[in-house]
Amino acid sequence: MDFAKYEALGNDYIVIDPSITGFVPLPENVRLACDRHHGLGGDGLLYGPLPAEEGFRLLTFNADGSECPQSGNGLRIFARYLRESGHTDADAFTLHSSAGPATVRVVDLDSGTVSAALGTASLDSRAVGAAGPARTLLREPLLAAGEPWEVTCVQLGGPHCVIPVAGRIADEALARTVGAAVRDHAMFLDRINVELLDVIDRETLRIEIFERGAGYTLASGSSACAAAVATHALGLTGSRVTVRMPGGEVEVGIGEDGTVTLTGVVRPVLRGRWAAGIGQRLAEGALA
Numbered sequence: 084m085d086f087a088k089y090e091a092l093g094n095d096y097i098v099i100d101p102s103i104t105g106f107v108p109l110p111e112n113v114r115l116a117c118d119r120h121h122g123l124g125g126d127g128l129l130y131g132p133l134p135a136e137e138g139f140r141l142l143t144f145n146a147d148g149s150e151c152p153q154s155g156n157g158l159r160i161f162a163r164y165l166r167e168s169g170h171t172d173a174d175a176f177t178l179h180s181s182a183g184p185a186t187v188r189v190v191d192l193d194s195g196t197v198s199a200a201l202g203t204a205s206l207d208s209r210a211v212g213a214a215g216p217a218r219t220l221l222r223e224p225l226l227a228a229g230e231p232w233e234v235t236c237v238q239l240g241g242p243h244c245v246i247p248v249a250g251r252i253a254d255e256a257l258a259r260t261v262g263a264a265v266r267d268h269a270m271f272l273d274r275i276n277v278e279l280l281d282v283i284d285r286e287t288l289r290i291e292i293f294e295r296g297a298g299y300t301l302a303s304g305s306s307a308c309a310a311a312v313a314t315h316a317l318g319l320t321g322s323r324v325t326v327r328m329p330g331g332e333v334e335v336g337i338g339e340d341g342t343v344t345l346t347g348v349v350r351p352v353l354r355g356r357w358a359a360g361i362g363q364r365l366a367e368g369a370l371a
């Protein structure tokens with residue numbers, strides 16, 4: 084086997100396991116693997132397990148080849164892969180990503196329900212990577228795509244910009260237009276993931292997502308968590324919410340210690356081998 088592919092509500096990831104296959108995780112190789120016409124296709128790529136003092140370590144990449152600190156869906160997908168590939172038989176263990184350690188729990192392998200504790204969130208502009216004076220990014224005015232918005236920004240495994248769109252239809256077209264403008268906005272020094280938000284009630288949110296590094300996606304775990312943190316900070320929701328996304332829904336809980344936990348289903352799609360040519364290309368390239 085050269086690769087495995089999994090999806091979480093349509094947010095799909097390629098899993099490359101260096102213990103069984105050659106692959107040099109260069110940006111151009113990640114882009115080729117994730118290309119939906121010339122490669123396997125995916126919103127991102129998970130590379131691991133890598134050596135760790137305890138638990139397992141992985142690298143997480145977006146489809147454009149950029150490395151991201153942490154993916155909520157990626158962590159849960161990788162946890163299921165590790166169980167199904169025999170790397171572990173534990174129900175709960177630690178995954179180390181660039182954002183730090185996260186405890187994952189295989190709640191029910193048959194249904195594919197896996198949870199991940201993503202750590203604590205910050206609304207501090209310095210944590211989010213927003214230009215300007217240090218401040219809490221709650222209802223921050225932002226002009227993008229020719230319109231004024233009030234955004235709430237969250238750092239949770241990566242930067243997120245949550246935009247309530249009450250009174251408008253938050254659909255794919257709006258997500259692609261506003262998402263691209265906000266993702267690349269000059270205020271955000273390392274780009275940003277964008278969530279258009281509908282608050283259904285105190286226990287239910289709906290979001291449309293435009294990810295940095297992947298564009299429009301059907302689901303995003305960290306985006307769902309960021310939206311839940313933002314609405315909790317705005318006093319619109321409690322500490323447990325259901326987040327509906329085009330690909331399906333997840334549960335998000337915010338603990339008394341601020342730990343944000345994501346729970347939902349992840350599913351295997353396929354395991355396969357690269358054709359000789361592309362396989363050789365992906366295994367080449369000297370890491371800098």
Ligand SMILES: N[C@@H](CCC[C@H](N)C(=O)O)C(=O)O
Nearest residue numbers: 151154155156241303304305
């Ligand atoms: N889809 C992921 C988010 C991936 C990372 C994001 N694109 C970033 O660059 O921060 C998720 O499920 O969290």
